[in-house]
Amino acid sequence: MNRKLVFIAFVVSLGGFLFGFDAGIISGVMSFAGPEFDLNEIQSGWVVSSPSFAAMFAMLFSGRLSDFLGRKKLLIFVAFLYAISAVLSALASTYEILYIARMIGGLAFGAALVLAPMYIAEISSAENRGKLVSLQQLNIVFGFFAAFLSNYFFNKYNTPENNFLNDNNVWRWMLGVELIPAILYFVFLFFVPKSPRWLYLKGRYEATRDVLVQIHGSAKGELEIVSIEEHINADKNKEPLKIKELLKRSLRFILIVGLIVGVLQQITGINAVYFYATSIFKQTGIGTDAAFSSGVLLSTISVVFTFVAIYLIDRMGRRPLLLIGTAGIAISLLLCAYGFNQAKYQLSKESINTFQFSNAEKLLPFAEKEYNSDVEFKNEIKTALGNKIYSKNDGAILEAATTINASLILVGILGFIACFAFSLGPVMWVLLSELYPLKYRGLAIGVIAFVNSLISSLVQLIFPWELSNLGNALTFFIFGVIALIGFFVLLKILPETKGKSLEELENELAV
Secondary structure (H helix, E strand, C coil): CCHHHHHHHHHHHHHHHHHHHHHHHHHHHHHHHHHCCCCCHHHHHHHHHHHHHHHHHHHHHHHHHHHHHHHHHHHHHHHHHHHHHHHHHHHHCCHHHHHHHHHHHHHHHHHHHHHHHHHHHCCCCCCCCHHHHHHHHHHHHHHHHHHHHHHHHHHHHHCCCCCCCCCCCCHHHHHHHHHHHHHHHHHHHHHCCCHHHHHHCCCCHHHHHHHHHHHHHHHHHHHHHHHHHHHHHCCCCCCCCHHHHCCCCHHHHHHHHHHHHHHHHHHCCHHHHHCCCEEEEEEECCCHHHHHHHHHHHHHHHHHHHHHHHCCCCCHHHHHHHHHHHHHHHHHHHHHHHHHHHEEEEECCHHHCCCCCCCHHHHHCCCCCCCCCCCHHHHHHHHHCHHHHHHHHHHHHHHHHHHCCHHHHHHHHHHHHHHHHHHHHHHHHHHHHHHHHHHHHHHHHHHHHHHHHHHHHHHHHHHHHHHHHHHHHHHHHHHHHHHHHHHHHHHHCCCCCCCCCHHHHHHCCCC
């Protein structure tokens, strides 16, 4: 695998870095922006989930749109949208401007998450396609790592002694720094070639040959050209595609597989954990500062196990990684549910007297009262203090009141992240780039990504409501049971695509 090919794949998948950065940043932003705009659970959920909501429309149309305009041209526009979103988010003066700015970013990452694996699959050969497409997931987790690290330092230096940062502006800087990687992405994209398979579909045969030889060398480039010619010429004179064509009998099985994997990736709650990581760690009572630093640990685990996926995906195969990872996700989530179920909550008079926020004395009637339910405890405290004061100080309150095996929760969360990072995270996009014939690939990936993003946005939207109304234990139990069901479904239907050319897979699966 030559360096030029790796460089191209890495640059194209930088859209994944920006997605991960945005997702990681918002977990820290909401600790400050939520209280500033006095947002309720649904409003907080909408600020977090609105990019995923916008992304699902971009995912639906971007693959097909790239069939007309080209993968590269659309990716350059995506990078521009990322930059606009970063600036507008940082300058937002109202709740409405904030979520609209984030929706612009959602359009960008929705398109990027579809286009990058599609493009990378089209420049790769069978033996290295899995590794290269997995670079998108690697960039996503690098983005999470950079975001959690950025949030950690912004929170660390947001102190009363610091005249530059305060609770009113720190979240704006958290959001604004995304402009830097967005600009780099925009510039680097001008150094990558157009997709050779797209060029061939447009009848630009010499350009196709030039790109393939440039990437793979003369001998291998010629082999790739022959493979493309054999399978594209048969489709050349067929009518334009419509969505209903995905329902034809020959595509039914692979469409079902793609939809199940696409839904399972999000419905097990991965983006709820990523997007609300700081809030989740606060629920364990470890405090706000420790919650921010735990986010760095979480993103580090993501990076490490994504490298594991890249190493194993073309050795072990897609099916074993997905099955082992999904089983691990189920066990980890159920472990979290068990840990939260054992928690108890009690404020002492001494701890109440140490609180620095206004109206802390309103908590004195609750002193020494023990709660077995986090929902009951948080609702009573929130009623006494008001939503704004509670939201701003929930980390300190829960730290003082919670008795829980925080290590057990941490093991469960990190186990979930690790298992996701070597399975559902990268393998889903590899599978989607492989399962579908070239003619249907853009449309099929767009439809499945639309459903994937819809599930993601719904999970993110209702997650704060679930924590407030169902409680931590039941919320994680539901995710765990869904993952367990998903494991048995995948065990029955999932095919293996390792080591086969895109054209071979078309002959085997689209029948």
